Amino acid sequence: MKKFISILFVLVCSIQFSIAQKDKNKSETLSPEATKQLMDVLKxxxxxxxxxxxxxxxxxxxxxxxxxxxxxxxxxxxxxxxxxxxxxxxxxxxxxxxxxxxxxxxxxxxxxxxxxxxxxxxxxxxxxxxxxxxxxxxxxxxSSNEEKETELSFSNDPEAVKQYNLGIKHITKEEYAEALPYFKKAVEADPKFVYALDNLAICYRRTGELDKALSIYGRSLELSPKGKTPLQNIPVIYELKKDYPKAIEGYKKLLHYYPDDAEAYYGMGRICIAYTDDLENGVDYMCKAYNIYTKNKSPYRVDAQTNIAVAYKRMKELGKEEAFFKILKDNNISVK
Structure with missing residues (x-):
């Protein structure tokens, strides 16, 4: 891109120089056709x-x-x-x-x-x-683990670590089906390897085996009750299963351990806005997510903005504009 900028400046300067050389005592104006051709080149x-x-x-x-x-x-x-x-x-x-x-x-x-x-x-x-x-x-x-790591997060078993690392190579490429058997082997080698359990559950979720994912996340929470990965993903699975009350319950459990977690507010807001038509609570949750994302300079602020805009359109259609702006004001969000 830097080379492109240099070429662009050279091109512009060359055009200006060639025009000037035609007659040093005259100013030259490009015809409309020539101007259009130049703009097409430079556009x-x-x-x-x-x-x-x-x-x-x-x-x-x-x-x-x-x-x-x-x-x-x-x-x-x-x-x-x-x-x-x-x-x-x-x-x-x-x-x-x-x-x-x-x-x-x-x-x-x-x-x-x-x-x-x-x-x-x-x-x-x-x-x-x-x-x-x-x-x-x-x-x-x-989405990486943010909770404090415990001695169970990792493994001292060489075979478990080997299989885990092989799985990570695939999961970073979003090759979940390919990663799954490696995490299974890691868990077989060390049943208390929390990170392997969490990644195995992610693979099950991504390949559509939702009940297996819930079961594995349950095992992870038994070993590490404050594990953020399972706490974040369990409500997502219930949302995929269209069990919205359990999804909301899961997000509230996440907030119990992590009261400033934007994903919990975002998840509840999305469910309320997209699925249950609880627009006022949805906007309130989404505003809280937006404020936390903004404070943390998170790129996911834009997702919260999009959902708030969707909710506004629907609340406006329902004659609830005043309620919408009151929720924004209560969350210290100004509209310019």
């Missing part, structure tokens, strides 16, 4: 630009995930993700503004590097939104 695919910079940020996150240490806190993970995005924002902002200058009367290009400015935030969130939708490494980073 950039903004979607492609975003994808290229976001993919670079995604690769950065992937590198961090491969090198991260066991036990890294959630704050460390969030900081590294933000750093990966920050590395791309300035160049992405510059390319986009150059592109905009071709069709604008204002030819001054100002690159804002103040991370707290609305301008910087806009381009940061462009990349962040793309990552939330399309970056597997980001999803893996944000």
């Amino acid at each position: 950039l695919d903004t979607v492609k630009i975003l994808r290229e910079h976001a993919m670079t940020a995604c690769h950065c996150i992937d590198s961090f995930m491969q090198a991260r240490k066991a036990g890294d806190s959630n704050s460390v993970v969030v900081r590294e993700i933000s750093s990966c995005i920050d590395k791309e924002v300035t160049v992405y902002q510059m390319v986009m503004k150059i592109n905009q200058s071709f069709t604008s009367t204002d030819k001054n290009i100002t690159i804002n590097v103040d991370k707290n400015s609305p301008d910087y935030t806009r381009y940061y969130r462009d990349i962040e939104t793309w990552l939330a939708d399309s970056c597997t490494s980001l999803r893996a980073a944000m």
Whole structure:
């Protein structure tokens, strides 16, 4: 992309120079046809630009995930993700503004590097939104175990560790069916290997064997009652089974141990908005998720925003606009 920018500047400068050389004492104006041809040459695919910079940020996150240490806190993970995005924002902002200058009367290009400015935030969130939708490494980073690891989290059994690591190679590629037998072997070698149990349950869930996943998560919680992975995933499974009361109950159990967990509020909000038509509670839960995501600089803030927007549309149709804005106000969210 940096090479592309250099070529772009050379092209523009070459055109300006060639025009000037025709007659140093005359100004030259391109005809409408020539102007259109030039604009077609210089016009950039903004979607492609975003994808290229976001993919670079995604690769950065992937590198961090491969090198991260066991036990890294959630704050460390969030900081590294933000750093990966920050590395791309300035160049992405510059390319986009150059592109905009071709069709604008204002030819001054100002690159804002103040991370707290609305301008910087806009381009940061462009990349962040793309990552939330399309970056597997980001999803893996944000869903990684955040609870304090115990002696049962890992295993001292060499065969269990070997099989576990083989499973991890597949699960990071979202090859759940291929990963499943390795985690089964890891659990057979060490039945108290919590991380192996959790990943085995994930594989069962992803391959549609929901009851087996619930059973394995139950075993994991017997060994580690505060295990965040099973506490987060059990309500998701009940949601997939369309047992919404049990899903809500599961999310509330998660909040009992982790009162600031955004996923619990997000999950309850999604169920209320999408499935049970409990819109007011749904918006309240989703606002709480949004505030926590924002505080933690989580890319999943955009998902909460989307759900709040969906709920607003439906509440407006039902004549409940006033109730909607009151819920936002109660959660200290302003609408501009």
